[in-house]
Amino acid sequence: MFNVETIRQDFPILSRKVNGKPLVYFDNAATSQTPKQVIKAIVDYYSNYNANIHRGVHTLSQEATDLYEQARQKIQSHFNAKFSHEIIFTSGTTHGINLVANGFSSLLKKADEIIVSALEHHSNIVPWQMLCERTGATLKVIPMNEDGELIMTDYDKLLSKHTKLVFVNHVSNALGTVNPIEYIIEKAHQFGAAVLIDGAQSSPHIKPDVQKLDVDFYVASAHKMCGPTGVGMLYGKEEWLKKLPPYQGGGEMIAEVTFEKTSYADLPHKFEAGTPNIAGGITFGAALDYMNAIGFENIATYEHELLSYATEQLSAIKGLKIYGTSAQKTSVISFNLKGIHPYDVGTILDKLGIAVRTGHHCAQPIMDFYKIPGTVRASLAFYNTKAEIDALVEGVKKAKMMLS
Template identity: 80%
Template sequence: MIDAAYNIETIRKDFPILSREVNGKPLVYFDNAATSQTPQQVIDVIVDYYQRYNANIHRGVHTLSQEATDAYEEARIKIQRHFNIAKPHEVIFTSGTTHAINLVANGFSSFLKKGDEVLVSAMEHHSNIVPWQMLCDRTGAVLKVIPMNLEGELIMEEYHKLLSEKVKLVFCNHVSNALGTVNPIKEIIDAAHRAGAAVLVDGAQAAPHIKADMQALDADFYTVSAHKMCGPTGVGMLYGKKEWLQKLPPYQGGGEMIAEVTFEKTTYADLPHKFEAGTPNVCGGIAFGAALDYMNSIGFGAIAAYEHELLQYATEKLLEIEGLKIYGTAKEKTSVISFNIEGVHPYDIGTILDKLGIAVRTGHHCAQPIMDFYQIPGTVRASFSFYNTKQEIDGLVEGVKRAKTMLL
């Protein structure tokens, strides 16, 4: 049930972009799985940073540098608390999930050997496939895939069969970007640990909908991108258990990540700075913290309940359209619907919807193996956020009907 205090009109007023028009029509933004929109409260934080205390951090003794450093490190603590991470130094600022995954993959090059095995799920984003393929090419390790069924759920019996003492790493998304499936991540982690394997969870699609608890999940690594959860692009975080972060070699060399440098030898800084070479996205990190503040002010329980109602409503309405098929019908889903209309290319539907002011994503969604599994070129993906409405969904349904009439 949606909380009676959930005021969608008040929430929508926080997002300036929702008042604009596209092609002469009111914007309906259903591409939230790619990038969410940014509330005025976060925009104000970004403007305030550049107007009042824009400076490099950690190394300056002047006032602006100290203010920027304090705000940046306060954001790190906000992230730590939000995800229930044991210590702030287990939070590594990155440019996003892709950066975080590559950081871990690069580090594990030191630990894998020929014949070791790496498991990934069949429903991964390309950023959680390609780095592991590159890792296996470098080390001689073997990449194996946890299969999925037609509903878009992992076949867990097969996952358990794949686990053995050869498996050193398991990588899985918490939520599928293409299908919206919520994976049984706790079961995946616990089983991998019993087999002696480490686990990285791609949390990019989960973080806007689920308040993941690192102590409860016991993941070794967890990644998030701020732009999926009301923050700016170009910033994210890698959570890593201290014991793993201490073992991994640095991903990049340069300023900030060093303790002492001579031409003969360099010693590395303590965590988290060991993995944060160079000038960071200071403003982005601070705004990431502000975005978490904003979403927590609404409440993740309230957000989940509202988005679930949107998902149910949209599913029912879209399935009334003859010839429309939804891909990804898992029992546990976030507010994502991937669909096609028989005989119509998804790109053509997306183009017509754009003319009506409705933004959806079309194509393979950086998840080509999923499309190959279903033997389709791609889908139309409508992804809903806590600031969307049923009235907007009605507009989507009418737009799809119009596209179908025009294209068939």
């Protein structure tokens, strides 16, 4: 059964102190913490298997290759991709998005249109703006409402025969809103458009089934899912990955090279130039093993309980406003105290050992919509507790008293 105190013992960092206070870590949407099982996998790799992969006939290389490809299969199974070669290792979500955007540079023309949403992280805005500059295509935006939800009737109106691509996050990093991606994907496909879903914020909370979703591309980062930084994955349907040209040139992604011509390797290696983050890929698989052993249904149930409790307790503070009140959201609470800059609140909370994120969260258009400079964001994970939420609430009250 789910026992948060037992789970917390897996995370060494949760026992440390910050500014003389017990650490309360509420910046999970930026980077989750790493359990000792994943740390052990990192140490095990460098202690016993450290070698380059796919190229060596010696034992270490073959063993490292097997571990790396087993991790790819774990990712395939977790996201329910049809083939393991539809899983491309990347340095993270941003890398995956840029890989796809670069590939479509050769497929779009001036009359084409692409659609993003008003809830996007900058990494799912800027690459498409750059793509439009290169191709002459037009970027259109699905608007949002005051609750932090996308306006689907406006999305329907944006779709047309000119729509070639739709890019939407599964969950907003700034507000926690869970977007109706099933509807978005189905409607886009009716117009023959491809869909990329940014799963950076959903993957720690939701176990997506890419075949059931019928999504064309899905991206995620290991460091949001109890894994290491610097590694992530791009899922792409086989037919789309075959259409896209390589993103980078170098070793591993080639079949044959002469000074006259180069032929490219088959999937997935066509998109994996150079020596990859081998330890990162292997321990990404270990992180998925860890989270699946706890169970994503258990994680979702517990985090919803935390979110409800935190929302109720914070809402009771006079002058506190929560941004993002969708009925469908993950465990993220963005808020401000009236008349107080979020940075100042975050600074006082840090002095109390409470880690939150302040600013625009790489989602400046959302802040512009609300006409605010940013928010204080408390993002909760399955290893957090109600006692920690109580500490946050008391910290916010203290900040209000000191700064008002």
